[in-house]
Amino acid sequence: MHPSARARAIITRSVIAALALAAPALVLGQTAPPQGTAEVPPVQAVPGVGSVGAQLPGAMMPPQNASELGPEPAEFTRYGIAAGVGETDNVYLAATNPKSQTIAATNLDFGVKRSGSRLDATAFGNFTDLYYVQGAYSNQVLGRFDGLAIAKLWPEHLNWMIGDSYGEEQTDPFSAITPLSLQRVNVFQTGPELTLHPTDATFMNFNAAYSRITYQRSPFDGHDFRGSFEIGRELSPLSKLSLVTEAESLRFDNTTLNTNYDRRQAYGRYLIEGARTSIDAQVGATQANDIGSWKTSPLVRLLLTRRLSPFSVVTFSGGREYTDSGGSFSNLTASSARGILVAPSSQTTANYRRDYGSAGWRFVRLRTTIGLTADWERDTHDLQRIFDAQREAVEFDLGRSLTPQLFANVTGSIDRYQYLNQGFTDKFGTIGAGVAYQAGRWVVIYGRYDHAFRRGSGVVNPLFGGTEYDENRVFIMIGYRPHTRTDSNGQPSFGGASTP
Numbered sequence: 081m082h083p084s085a086r087a088r089a090i091i092t093r094s095v096i097a098a099l100a101l102a103a104p105a106l107v108l109g110q111t112a113p114p115q116g117t118a119e120v121p122p123v124q125a126v127p128g129v130g131s132v133g134a135q136l137p138g139a140m141m142p143p144q145n146a147s148e149l150g151p152e153p154a155e156f157t158r159y160g161i162a163a164g165v166g167e168t169d170n171v172y173l174a175a176t177n178p179k180s181q182t183i184a185a186t187n188l189d190f191g192v193k194r195s196g197s198r199l200d201a202t203a204f205g206n207f208t209d210l211y212y213v214q215g216a217y218s219n220q221v222l223g224r225f226d227g228l229a230i231a232k233l234w235p236e237h238l239n240w241m242i243g244d245s246y247g248e249e250q251t252d253p254f255s256a257i258t259p260l261s262l263q264r265v266n267v268f269q270t271g272p273e274l275t276l277h278p279t280d281a282t283f284m285n286f287n288a289a290y291s292r293i294t295y296q297r298s299p300f301d302g303h304d305f306r307g308s309f310e311i312g313r314e315l316s317p318l319s320k321l322s323l324v325t326e327a328e329s330l331r332f333d334n335t336t337l338n339t340n341y342d343r344r345q346a347y348g349r350y351l352i353e354g355a356r357t358s359i360d361a362q363v364g365a366t367q368a369n370d371i372g373s374w375k376t377s378p379l380v381r382l383l384l385t386r387r388l389s390p391f392s393v394v395t396f397s398g399g400r401e402y403t404d405s406g407g408s409f410s411n412l413t414a415s416s417a418r419g420i421l422v423a424p425s426s427q428t429t430a431n432y433r434r435d436y437g438s439a440g441w442r443f444v445r446l447r448t449t450i451g452l453t454a455d456w457e458r459d460t461h462d463l464q465r466i467f468d469a470q471r472e473a474v475e476f477d478l479g480r481s482l483t484p485q486l487f488a489n490v491t492g493s494i495d496r497y498q499y500l501n502q503g504f505t506d507k508f509g510t511i512g513a514g515v516a517y518q519a520g521r522w523v524v525i526y527g528r529y530d531h532a533f534r535r536g537s538g539v540v541n542p543l544f545g546g547t548e549y550d551e552n553r554v555f556i557m558i559g560y561r562p563h564t565r566t567d568s569n570g571q572p573s574f575g576g577a578s579t580p
Contacts, residue, residue, distance in 0.1 A: 159190035162526070162559030170551040171216040173256040173534070178549075182213040185555060197235065203227040208420060210259075217259045222248055224412075224421045230273075237276065241289070243269040245410045250425040251297055253497065254504055256534055256549060257422055263296040265423065267410045271306075283320075285310040293406040300429045302332035304406060312349070319352040324362075330404065330429070338429045339463070341370035343402050347379050356387040366402045370431040370463050377402065377433055391445040398437040405429055424471065424497065432461040432468075447481040470498040485518040504538035506547075524559045 163186045170178035189206040207223030224247035231240045245267045255261045271289035278284065291304035305328070312322025325346045332338035347364020359382075366379040381399035388394060405426030412423055440453040455473045472495070479489040494509035512530035519525050529552070536547035 153193070154195050156191065156193050158192075158561075159188070160524075160559050160561035162187045162524075162557040164526075164555055164557035166553060166555035168551060168553045170549060171212065173258055173532075173549045173551060175548050178551075179216065181216045183555075184211040184213060185209065185557070187557065187559070198232050199229065200232070201227075201229040206420075220259045222259075222262070222420045224248075237274065239273040239275075241269070241271055241273055245412075247409070247412070247421060247423065249295075249409065249423040253425040253427065253499055253502075253506070254538075257508075262422065263298065265296070265409055266294050267406055268292045269410075281314050283310075283312055283314065283322075291406065293409070298426065299334045299337050300332070300405065300426065301334070302330060302338065302406070302429060305329045305331070310349075318354060319350070322349045322351075323347075324349055324364075330431075332429060339370060341368060341431055343368045343431065345379055345402070358385045359383070362399075368402050368431045368462065375462055392441065392443040394442075395440045396438070400433065400435050402431055403434045404431055408434075424469075427467050428461070428464055430461050430464045430467065432459045434459055449477070449479040451475075451477040466501045468500045470500060472496045487516045487518075489514055489516075499538075502538075504536065506534070506536045508532070508534040508536075522560055522562045524561055526555075526557045526559060528555050528557075529553070 164184075166183040166185055167180065168183060169180045171181035172179055186209040187207070190203070191205075192201070192203045194201045203225070204227070205223065205225040207221060207225075210217075210220045210222065212219075224245075226243075226245050228241070228243040231242075232238075233240055247265060248262045249265045250257060250261055251263045252261050269289055269291045271287065274286040276284045276286075285308075287306075287308045287310075289304075289306045291306070292302075293304070294301050306326065307328075308324060308326035310322050310324045312320050314320045323346075326344065328343040329340075330342070331340050343366065345364060345366035347362045347366075350359065350361045352359050361383075362379065362381040364379045365376055367374045367376050369375070377400065379399075379401055381401060382397060384396045386394050405428070408426075409423050412421060434457060436455070436457040438453070438455045440451070442452075443450040453473075453475045456471070458470045459468060461467050473493065475491075475493040477489065477491045479487065481487050490513045492509065492511040495507070497506040499505070510530050510532045512528060514526060514528035516524050516526045532549075532551040532553065534547065534549050538547075
């Protein structure tokens with residue numbers, strides 16, 4: 081088949097697939113049934129809040145934003161599928177002589193939360209299949225999955241935890257983020273959790289966990305064994321104070337390139353969940369022996385959320401802790417920019433001290449949603465200082481319901497990675513805008529434009545793009561999204577609150 085004919089066939093099949101996905105909903109009515117309480121974006125538990133990761137422009141449908149701030153429902157099921165076509169004017173992210181490319185895309189995203197007498201489970205995923213029609217890259221499926229299941233073997237006392245995180249990571253910090261410079265990473269965790277109550281106000285927690293991390297290319301595969309003990313007292317129904325000790329052992333398949341080591345920590349923890357304010361504070365000491373002897377560092381973690389009004393909430397986190405590439409990958413969180421989440425290149429499995437700070441503000445009122453986040457992180461290695469790095473990121477998301485069926489949003493993210501002892505600084509970001517139209521009860525037609533850029537300095541890898549580039553990318557998608565939330569009048573609220 082001639083290449084141009086084959087390209088037209090691919091695009092035609094993508095559009096037909098999108099229409100097929102939309103057809104079941106087009107024959108239904110225009111109003112979806114109420115789906116219950118709107119959600120507030122979940123706050124990740126300490127530790128690991130605000131781990132900095134890059135964002136790739138993708139063909140994702142816009143998320144269903146909450147029409148009010150409030151607690152997340154105890155149970156929900158949300159998913160969406162979409163298909164369409166896109167165009168980029170610089171598929172190789174080259175500094176000169178950019179090449180355009182047509183991209184056929186299919187997207188799946190989902191969120192599930194279940195609570196029961198024997199099992200609690202959550203699963204969140206977002207995956208995009210990208211087919212480069214002119215053959216710039218092979219077919220790519222990129223995305224992120226995070227899942228957690230807790231089996232209640234002895235209700236309120238003995239649980240068994242199973243968790244998994246899967247996604248992409250950079251393989252080369254000196255290159256642009258393209259399909260050639262990514263690898264798949266998976267972190268699997270499991271173990272028991274035992275809780276005892278010697279008295280009505282006191283409690284003891286015993287936890288043990290095993291983790292397995294695997295890399296598609298890097299020789300960093302390994303095991304993590306961890307155990308912890310916590311004893312505390314409930315000061316009130318909303319607050320508690322406790323002491324925690326934890327020991328951890330990291331063992332790697334390849335001990336020629338990786339060094340086995342141990343970590344341990346002890347700290348006091350104070351937790352309070354108020355009507356408008358929640359605080360999780362941890363203060364103590366942490367130790368690691370990767371340099372051949374134990375080295376001690378202060379341990380501080382703080383997570384603070386504050387509801388400023390019925391329409392806005394702020395979140396702050398910060399601290400200092402020891403961690404490694406596996407822990408950093410598991411703690412990545414998706415940003416408001418809604419791109420494909422990519423972890424920074426790990427480069428090493430060595431233990432490092434992580435100093436971090438993160439702040440966010442979210443506003444939701446009537447037809448408008450606003451999200452702002454800022455993250456800072458500095459990684460300091462005791463054994464391999466060559467890999468020290470500092471990362472900063474700023475992101476925003478602005479959404480507006482123009483009519484009950486028409487929603488527009490503008491997003492942006494700017495990141496700076498400094499590889500302090502390797503002579504390289506990477507600055508990159510994405511600015512974009514999209515419009516979503518609720519064409520049917522569960523059907524959305526979505527168009528989006530993104531401009532991606534990079535401005536780097538120092539060492540580069542010319543095989544994976546230059547230190548400077550600009551890319552413009554456009555996607556048009558047709559999506560099928562059941563269970564769309566509605567407002568009090570039964571009108572769809574796909575992108576935000578409906579007109580009052």
